Amino acid sequence: MTQQFLLYPLLWQLFLSIVLMFAWRHIQIQKIISIVGSAIGVGLSVALFYEVWQNGTLVVQAASWKAPFGISFVGDMLAATLVLLTSIAGLAVSSYSAASLIPARLRFGYFSIFHFLILGLTGAFLTGDIFNLYVWFEIIIISSFVLITLGGEKAQIEGAVKYFTLNFLASIIFLTAIAVLYGLAGSLNMADLAILIPQIENRGLVEVAAILFLVAFGIKSAVFPLYFWLPASYHTPPSAIAAIFGGLLTKVGVYALIRFFSLMFVEDVLLDQILMVIAILTLISGGLGAMVQTNVRKVFSYLIICHIGFMIAGLGMFTELAIAGAVFYLIHDIVVKTNLFMISGLIYRIKGSNRFKELGGIYKEYPKLSLMMIIPMFSLIGIPPLSGFWPKVSLIIASFDTQSYFILAAVIFASFITLVVVAKLWAEVFWKEPDKFPKKNHFLYFKKMTLARKLQMILPIMMLTGVSLYLGFGAENIQQLSMRITSELMNTDFYINAVLPNN
Amino acid sequence: MRTLILKTASDYLLPILLLFSIFILLRGHYLPGGGFVGGLMASIAFVLHAFANGLKDTKKLLKFHPGFLMPAGLLLSFLSGLLPVILQDAAFMTGLWLENPIPVIGSIGTALFFDVGVYIVVLGVTLTIIFTISESA
Numbered sequence: 001m002t003q004q005f006l007l008y009p010l011l012w013q014l015f016l017s018i019v020l021m022f023a024w025r026h027i028q029i030q031k032i033i034s035i036v037g038s039a040i041g042v043g044l045s046v047a048l049f050y051e052v053w054q055n056g057t058l059v060v061q062a063a064s065w066k067a068p069f070g071i072s073f074v075g076d077m078l079a080a081t082l083v084l085l086t087s088i089a090g091l092a093v094s095s096y097s098a099a100s101l102i103p104a105r106l107r108f109g110y111f112s113i114f115h116f117l118i119l120g121l122t123g124a125f126l127t128g129d130i131f132n133l134y135v136w137f138e139i140i141i142i143s144s145f146v147l148i149t150l151g152g153e154k155a156q157i158e159g160a161v162k163y164f165t166l167n168f169l170a171s172i173i174f175l176t177a178i179a180v181l182y183g184l185a186g187s188l189n190m191a192d193l194a195i196l197i198p199q200i201e202n203r204g205l206v207e208v209a210a211i212l213f214l215v216a217f218g219i220k221s222a223v224f225p226l227y228f229w230l231p232a233s234y235h236t237p238p239s240a241i242a243a244i245f246g247g248l249l250t251k252v253g254v255y256a257l258i259r260f261f262s263l264m265f266v267e268d269v270l271l272d273q274i275l276m277v278i279a280i281l282t283l284i285s286g287g288l289g290a291m292v293q294t295n296v297r298k299v300f301s302y303l304i305i306c307h308i309g310f311m312i313a314g315l316g317m318f319t320e321l322a323i324a325g326a327v328f329y330l331i332h333d334i335v336v337k338t339n340l341f342m343i344s345g346l347i348y349r350i351k352g353s354n355r356f357k358e359l360g361g362i363y364k365e366y367p368k369l370s371l372m373m374i375i376p377m378f379s380l381i382g383i384p385p386l387s388g389f390w391p392k393v394s395l396i397i398a399s400f401d402t403q404s405y406f407i408l409a410a411v412i413f414a415s416f417i418t419l420v421v422v423a424k425l426w427a428e429v430f431w432k433e434p435d436k437f438p439k440k441n442h443f444l445y446f447k448k449m450t451l452a453r454k455l456q457m458i459l460p461i462m463m464l465t466g467v468s469l470y471l472g473f474g475a476e477n478i479q480q481l482s483m484r485i486t487s488e489l490m491n492t493d494f495y496i497n498a499v500l501p502n503n
Numbered sequence: 504m505r506t507l508i509l510k511t512a513s514d515y516l517l518p519i520l521l522l523f524s525i526f527i528l529l530r531g532h533y534l535p536g537g538g539f540v541g542g543l544m545a546s547i548a549f550v551l552h553a554f555a556n557g558l559k560d561t562k563k564l565l566k567f568h569p570g571f572l573m574p575a576g577l578l579l580s581f582l583s584g585l586l587p588v589i590l591q592d593a594a595f596m597t598g599l600w601l602e603n604p605i606p607v608i609g610s611i612g613t614a615l616f617f618d619v620g621v622y623i624v625v626l627g628v629t630l631t632i633i634f635t636i637s638e639s640a
Contacts, residue, residue: 004588007595014581021574061597064587 005051006058006075009044009083010122016041017115026294027106031098032209038091041118045080045087052080057488057498067499070194078327082125082255085331089247089338090118092460096342097240099456100349102444105151105238113150117143117244124252128189128499130178133256137174137450138221139166144249148237159236166229170219177212180205191499193264194492210265214274217260221253222279222351223312229304231289234298234304235244235354239345242297247338254311254330256362261315262323262489275316280410284311287417293358294356296344299425300337302433303380306414307333313411314395314452317402320490324482325394331478332387332471339376339464346373346457347429349446356425360434369397369458370430372465377426379468381419387471390479513555520548528622529608529615538618542593542625550633557598558637572627580620583613 016037023029052058058075061067075083094114101110120139127133141164149161181186184205185196196319200206215226222230230250236241277418283327286306293299311333314326349352350362363370375386382388392415399408439445471478488494524544531537553561587597600612608615 002592004592004594007588011581011595017582018574018577021577024570060594062594063598064594333608 001062003058005048006060006073006126009041009087010073010119010126012037012041012044013115013119013122017112017119020112020115021109023114024109027103029443030106030111034094034115035091035098037115038087038094040330042087042091044086044304045084046379048075049080049084051070052127053076057494058499063339063358067128068187070190071132072189073221074128074191075126075496076143076488076495076498077481078255078258081331081485082251083122085334086121086125086248089244089334089464090114091169092338092342093244093247095241095245095456097238099449099453100240100345101238103291105397108150109310110147110150112246113143113146117163119149121248121252123312125255127143128190130181130190130193133176134171134178134259137171137252139250141171144245147241148233150241151238152275153236156236159233162229166226168217168218170447173212173219176441177209177216180209180212184209189499190259190263191496194490194496195500197264206265207268207270210261210268210273213265214257214271215261217256218252218278219253221250221257221308221312222305223278223308225287225468227282227286230305231301231378233299234301235295239297239341239348243338243341243345246300246341247334250304250308250408251330251334254308258315258323258326258330258489262337263492263495266492272316272318275312276404276407279309279316280406281309281315282306282312283410283414287414287421290421291417296347296354296356296359296425296429297341298338299421300344303340303418303421304337306418307337307380309414310391310395310411313407314391314398317395317398317404319398319402320483320486321394321401322398323392323489324479324486325398325483328391328394328478328482329388331482332391332468335464335467335471336376336380336387339461339468340380342457342464343373343462344375346446346461349444349449352445353437356428357435358437359429360432361430363430367490372458372462373430374426375465376468377422379472381422382415385472385475387468387475389472390475391482394479394482510555513552517548520551521545524548524622528618531618532609532614538621539625541618543629545622546628546629546633549630553637558634561619562634566595566631567629569627572623573631576620576623576625576627578620579623580617583616583620585618587610588615 016033020030020033023033059061060073062071064070071303097110097114117140120136120143124133124140127136145160145164148163149156178188181193184200184202185193187193187196197206219226234245261271261275283306286302288307290299290302290306293302310329311326311429313323314329344354347359347362350366351359353359378387379386382392392411395411396408399405399411521566524541527536527544528538528541531541549561552564584596587593587599588595590599591597598612598614600610604610
């Protein structure tokens with residue numbers, strides 16, 4: 001297989017969205033193209049993953065301009081893994097949105113924009129150039145802004161404005177940081193910068209650039225104290241859209257943080273300490289926020305914030321084991337958060353609400369479905385042997401090794417609080433005897449759906465639950481993968497030599 | 504605001520502006536210009552025509568919905584980038600050029616088709632936006 005294979009998952013998504021634009025008015029055709037296309041996309045990503053696993057990093061210099069002058073695309077193990085997870089989540093949400101969204105929302109090119117979003121995510125993971133990363137972030141923001149407003153309800157617009165303002169602010173800060181860095185180093189190729197940044201004499205400005213990057217990605221990944229946009233906006237769009245947002249958008253920020261602070265701004269003690277403090281506060285504030293919420297999707301939104309803390313904590317401790325834990329958690333979190341928001345949509349379809357006081361008794365009505373829904377929640381808490389447990393073991397051992405006991409305490413506190421929150425949610429939504437509420441008239445309840453449509457909604461949840469189970473029971477493989485990713489990340493020469501072979 | 508002067512002028516201006524936009528498009532490889540500016544100019548030609556003769560006439564002139572131009576242009580740009588991958592197993596967007604330049608147009612390569620794609624997309628987007636706004640106004 002050739003090096004060019006690296007870009008196939010990316011180009012395929014672009015091709016899909018173009019084809020979907022041609023079928024603008026034919027929603028039924030769009031659904032079929034999107035689901036089949038996403039399945040092919042998963043196939044391409046699996047092939048890319050396998051190729052990288054077997055033969056090491058793939059590099060493509062776009063338009064054949066040699067690095068550091070052109071734009072490099074780098075598929076190392078981390079990027080290939082995340083592209084694979086993105087495509088899996090994309091397939092699940094594509095099928096799920098075909099069943100759960102009403103036609104009025106699908107009419108204005110929903111699927112086309114959706115694949116543009118996946119394109120942006122894939123590009124952000126694969127690129128090896130900071131400015132190109134900025135462009136992918138813009139593609140992500142613009143398409144997510146369209147997705148969040150499609151339908152045009154009042155609450156949606158309100159959420160979208162908050163979402164867009166803060167993310168746009170993050171983009172401006174990101175751009176400023178790029179400008180500072182370019183002024184200092186004269187290059188924006190990540191591998192080139194990894195060589196150049198340690199040679200810069202003006203350490204103060206390097207620090208400023210690093211902090212600016214930290215703030216920009218901090219807003220995007222919703223860490224303390226920059227997370228307010230997330231719970232204010234994630235419960236407004238339909239759950240299919242919230243699923244792809246919750247699963248992947250914040251994780252791009254985390255990915256960028258991991259990439260930047262393991263490749264370019266390394267051995268910076270101040271930065272590591274800041275990251276650790278942020279991680280602790282994120283874990284605590286996100287957890288406490290989730291405690292007081294009484295809406296299923298708001299609870300999940302706060303849990304996203306809380307669990308970002310685990311990854312940042314791993315990055316802050318910056319030992320081999322800690323990074324491996326962070327990477328494992330990233331893998332687990334993408335699958336589980338996508339799944340949780342799809343579950344919240346399923347609850348909404350069953351009961352017509354997402355508020356605790358209007359819910360209850362789902363376990364009595366649908367015992368098997370409820371048991372399926374508890375698996376991702378258990379893996380979210382980290383009950384052994386499910387997938388959330390293993391990365392936390394790595395993180396806790398790492399925090400003993402580095403004697404960062406505050407991190408240790410925060411990790412345990414956040415895990416515990418997640419348990420409390422999920423237990424409360426389970427009791428309120430599944431066990432409680434429901435109050436009588438009038439049925440909504442123009443609402444498509446789960447019961448009234450055709451079997452095909454039900455399956456289209458449940459199968460993606462089952463698929464992601466299966467992936468979660470694999471992550472838990474096949475933890476040895478995933479740990480091996482995380483350790484390999486970590487060794488690639490810690491040894492920066494590896495990345496540099498792949499992009500700049502003559503250096 | 505339908506004046507005879509504007510109407511008469513726009514009949515002449517439409518082809519001239521379109522020609523000029525293509526000139527700008529072809530000029531763009533080494534000099535200022537290119538697909539984006541060219542596309543904007545071409546859309547100005549149609550907007551001027553719509554001001555003078557009404558939206559209905561312009562739509563009749565175009566024959567199809569301008570929204571269709573967006574995916575068409577994107578596809579052209581995409582294929583021009585994909586061509587080197589298929590033909591030579593080179594990186595995406597690598598420039599392939601014909602050996603001998605063609606009179607008037609100059610050297611022909613994949614970059615030209617990419618720019619033509621941009622031209623079409625910009626034309627489609629601008630016209631869609633302006634037509635939508637003036638329809639609802």
